[in-house]
Amino acid sequence: MPELPEIEITARLLGQGVAGRTVDSVAAPGLNTVKTFRPPVQVLEAHDLTGIRRRGKVLIVDSDSGFSVLMHLMSAGRLQLFGKRASPSDRKSRLLFRLDSGEELRLREFGTHQRAWARVLETEHVERDEYLTGLGPEAWPDPPEIGPLLDSPRPLYTALRDRKVIAGIGRAWVDEILWTARLSPFKRGADLSGEEAGALRAAIVERLGGAIDHYEKTLSLPLPDKLPLPLQVHRNEGGACPRCGTTIEAVHYSDYVMCYCPREQTGGKSLRDRRLSKLLK
Numbered sequence: 001m002p003e004l005p006e007i008e009i010t011a012r013l014l015g016q017g018v019a020g021r022t023v024d025s026v027a028a029p030g031l032n033t034v035k036t037f038r039p040p041v042q043v044l045e046a047h048d049l050t051g052i053r054r055r056g057k058v059l060i061v062d063s064d065s066g067f068s069v070l071m072h073l074m075s076a077g078r079l080q081l082f083g084k085r086a087s088p089s090d091r092k093s094r095l096l097f098r099l100d101s102g103e104e105l106r107l108r109e110f111g112t113h114q115r116a117w118a119r120v121l122e123t124e125h126v127e128r129d130e131y132l133t134g135l136g137p138e139a140w141p142d143p144p145e146i147g148p149l150l151d152s153p154r155p156l157y158t159a160l161r162d163r164k165v166i167a168g169i170g171r172a173w174v175d176e177i178l179w180t181a182r183l184s185p186f187k188r189g190a191d192l193s194g195e196e197a198g199a200l201r202a203a204i205v206e207r208l209g210g211a212i213d214h215y216e217k218t219l220s221l222p223l224p225d226k227l228p229l230p231l232q233v234h235r236n237e238g239g240a241c242p243r244c245g246t247t248i249e250a251v252h253y254s255d256y257v258m259c260y261c262p263r264e265q266t267g268g269k270s271l272r273d274r275r276l277s278k279l280l281k
């Protein structure tokens with residue numbers, strides 16, 4: 001699942017790649033991908049793309065037609081720029097913008113489900129979109145004070161991934177942020193001390209910003225299907241904690257895994273799956 005840093009670098013690199021290109025035609029092979037009907041996405045045809053920006057985990061493709069396209073990649077979508085058109089038999093294709101350069105800006109989705117979505121909106125009213133108005137403050141570059149934001153009985157692991165609380169953090173970066181701040185995933189937001197809240201805010205800025213810096217140095221177009229996330233603990237179950245050498249432990253859920261350092265985050269305690277899943281409900 002692409003999170004804030006991955007969406008940010010996607011917006012930056014693709015935005016530079018497509019700005020000034022004219023849209024020759026738009027096709028939507030993903031029949032359920034575009035959720036708005038008026039105007040159709042073809043309203044962008046014969047107009048120039050002006051850039052791509054990010055809000056939370058949403059990409060916004062702007063054009064000089066007066067309309068923009070919001071896209072949420074969900075867990076398995078990718079937005080990429082290809083040198084030539086997709087084969088009509090490519091079942092991953094969801095939304096295709098064919099450009100005058102011969103290139104194609106392509107929303108693809110891996111797996112069998114169609115969950116990625118797009119909406120065509122007037123550019124000047126994009127911020128009124130119900131998804132965007134429902135977002136909490138951006139996690140990066142300058143999140144607000146974390147203490148008041150998370151002041152509830154919810155565990156940090158849940159609250160930090162709630163886009164209505166703070167926008168942009170998902171399952172990979174929450175593991176990294178909590179490890180950096182040396183905080184237990186199931187510590188309750190209301191129980192954070194002032195010092196812990198400060199460390200958590202600093203960890204959010206450091207890790208998300210650090211990932212974006214890493215991508216700026218290592219990535220260029222064309223974007224690979226899988227971005228190389230600079231992770232320390234997430235996906236590192238059984239490995240050594242890069243800071244203290246303790247074996248990283250994990251809690252397994254049906255479709256993802258939460259990783260943490262038991263020595264530095266949970267006072268030496270292993271989180272039992274059932275206990276945690278109950279707490280995180």
Ligand SMILES: [Zn+2]
Nearest residue numbers: 241244261264
């Ligand atoms: Zn450790």
